[in-house]
Amino acid sequence: MIETRQITKSLGDKLVLRGVDLSVKRGEAVALLGSNGAGKSTWLKIAAGLLQPTSGEVVINSQVMKKEDYTNRKLIGYLGHRSFLYEAFTSIENLQFFARLYNIANPDERINHLIDAVGLSFFKHEPVRLFSRGMIQRLAIARSLLHDPEILLLDEPHTGLDQQGVAFLNELLLKLKTIGVTLIMVTHDFYQINGVCDRAVVLKKGKISQDENIVGRPVEWIQTLYAGKEITC
Ligand SMILES: Nc1ncnc2c1ncn2[C@@H]1O[C@H](COP(=O)(O)OP(=O)(O)OP(=O)(O)O)[C@@H](O)[C@H]1O
Ligand SMILES: [Mg+2]
Structure with a gap:
């Protein structure tokens, strides 16, 4: 289980994250969505223990992650924009x-x-x-x-993969889910969320604007959720 409590982050003169509360249970798969610059990668790095928040805390299996907490960091697998x-x-x-x-x-x-x-x-x-x-x-x-790792944090993991690569990655993620790995995946590709993620969280201007169960939902529904429009179906 991984949780962030009231995470804020200032970078330069910007308040990039403005109090992000997000809790993800063991074996759950969450898609983290949001427009460019919304703060997704920043949040992910903080959750991975690679970046210190300005305020707030990261909690792994009920333990608050400390600055040089290598024990809890070892539970996390992180794939960022950089390899x-x-x-x-x-x-x-x-x-x-x-x-x-x-x-x-x-x-x-x-x-x-x-x-x-x-x-x-x-x-x-x-x-x-x-x-x-x-x-x-x-x-x-x-x-x-x-x-x-028991927690996998992936930042746009499908980037650069060919069709076969995308298929193998999705298969792998599903397999990891069945053995209880917790998955948080940042993506702009809604087609890759379907079938893998149970829940979608939308980050907007450094805050969570939507957090919904998406099991069985079509891509159009997720697009509506992302756009922040009222969902009627
Ligand atoms: N080192 C830094 N110094 C100043 N501002 C930064 C720094 N790193 C990121 N930012 C700013 O923080 C904001 C959030 O960046 P972040 O990389 O988290 O966005 P993102 O949601 O992952 O976007 P994308 O979809 O483009 O990957 C952006 O406005 C960015 O310019
Ligand atoms: Mg990013």
Whole structure:
């Protein structure tokens, strides 16, 4: 379970987040929506413990996350706009590096499994600097899953993926959901929410403007919710 309580964040002279209360239960999958600049990535980084809020707190499994709280941070997998991958390293070397960072014992089997799962089997020994945008995204997804996180925070995870990549990612997310992984996904692509997320939260000017169950709802319904119009059906 992950919760943010009254999160505010000032960046430069802007109040980017203005009191965000959001609680997501174990195994729940939430789509975080909002226009460019609404504060989604900022909120996600704060929830991941990568950025300190100006005020408010992040609570993981009933424990308030402290500044250097690596125990709770290890429960979180985070995929941001940036891949965090090292260009000079190969796929395997990148994941070995992050495995060491997470203190994962005997990571080789898991690394190979993840590289295969994201469809990069033929590129295990290629340096990342030779990768296409979609290949980088695939490896970044593998990186975010390496330590078997129980909470997964994904910032526009479908970016750059081809049709097959989108399908594998959605399948993977559904699988993770069935084993109780908590999922929060920022996206602008409403078609990728359908079937994966149970709930949609809309962030508008640094505050939550909508928070609805979307199970069984068509994409048009989510578009209406996003637009903030009155929903009649
Ligand atoms: N380091 C920074 N300094 C000043 N302002 C910042 C900084 N980082 C982000 N901002 C501002 O914070 C606001 C929210 O940014 P954020 O990246 O969270 O938006 P977003 O909802 O993820 O948008 P997008 O859909 O474009 O990814 C924007 O107005 C942005 O200009
Ligand atoms: Mg963003």
